[in-house]
Amino acid sequence: MRAVGAGVSQTRRVFIALPVLNEIENIELLLDRIDASLGETPYIVCVVDDGSRDGTRDYLAQRRAQTPETLAVIERTKTQHGSQRGGALYAALEWGLANTDCDVFVEIDGDLSHRPEELPAAIRTLDEPGVDVVIASKFVDGSQVINRPVGRELVSLVCSWAVHIFLSRSVRDYSNGYRFYTRGKVVTSRWHDSNAGVNLGFPTHK
Numbered sequence: 001m002r003a004v005g006a007g008v009s010q011t012r013r014v015f016i017a018l019p020v021l022n023e024i025e026n027i028e029l030l031l032d033r034i035d036a037s038l039g040e041t042p043y044i045v046c047v048v049d050d051g052s053r054d055g056t057r058d059y060l061a062q063r064r065a066q067t068p069e070t071l072a073v074i075e076r077t078k079t080q081h082g083s084q085r086g087g088a089l090y091a092a093l094e095w096g097l098a099n100t101d102c103d104v105f106v107e108i109d110g111d112l113s114h115r116p117e118e119l120p121a122a123i124r125t126l127d128e129p130g131v132d133v134v135i136a137s138k139f140v141d142g143s144q145v146i147n148r149p150v151g152r153e154l155v156s157l158v159c160s161w162a163v164h165i166f167l168s169r170s171v172r173d174y175s176n177g178y179r180f181y182t183r184g185k186v187v188t189s190r191w192h193d194s195n196a197g198v199n200l201g202f203p204t205h206k
């Protein structure tokens, strides 16, 4: 972790969970943009790779050797068909709780679909009283959706609408994986996850 600086509240230490599978075309630029966006704010990115075969692993090993204080890598082997993004996210958050004292936890995708330049503003929102979860939304004024099939957009819209109506009026984009949590909320969500089957977007399975 690096020294304190400007950009985000100086007391914040930021943990970024980054699930990846075959992201060699994006990973370097993404990590560079995260670094530039956070400036001198102390942070660590925890990448969980489920068996990339396109050189992502080699790149991460090389980058980690250069910047061990800001990059952790968990290498796993894929055990199921389909995306294991949820399980990878869970693994990263568990690692972050056990191995860091970060007080802000972020999940972000590795395909550059989420803009790292928005990190400081979203993290600052967590400073507001009573806020412990922030979800970047495709459905607020000023948002732009680029290169997304209409079908996916529709599923996202319906799912978010249902959550907004039936679960929480403050959630506008439930399907968006660009999220920010206080450490306390990560801890209590884990508890809900394992004990009550309720979750705030964390996976219900590993």
Ligand SMILES: Nc1nc2c(ncn2[C@@H]2O[C@H](COP(=O)(O)OP(=O)(O)OP(=O)(O)O)[C@@H](O)[C@H]2O)c(=O)[nH]1
Binding pocket: 018, 019, 020, 021, 022, 023, 048, 049, 050, 078, 082, 083, 084, 085, 088, 108, 109, 110, 111, 113, 148, 152
């Ligand atoms: N660790 C891990 N990461 C995965 C897995 N599948 C996808 N990912 C990563 O999870 C993130 C989101 O995956 P996407 O395939 O883009 O899923 P999506 O954003 O719902 O789908 P698109 O709208 O097509 O982009 C990316 O960073 C992927 O590299 C997986 O099985 N394991």
Ligand SMILES: [Mg+2]
Binding pocket: 109, 111, 113
């Ligand atoms: Mg994506």
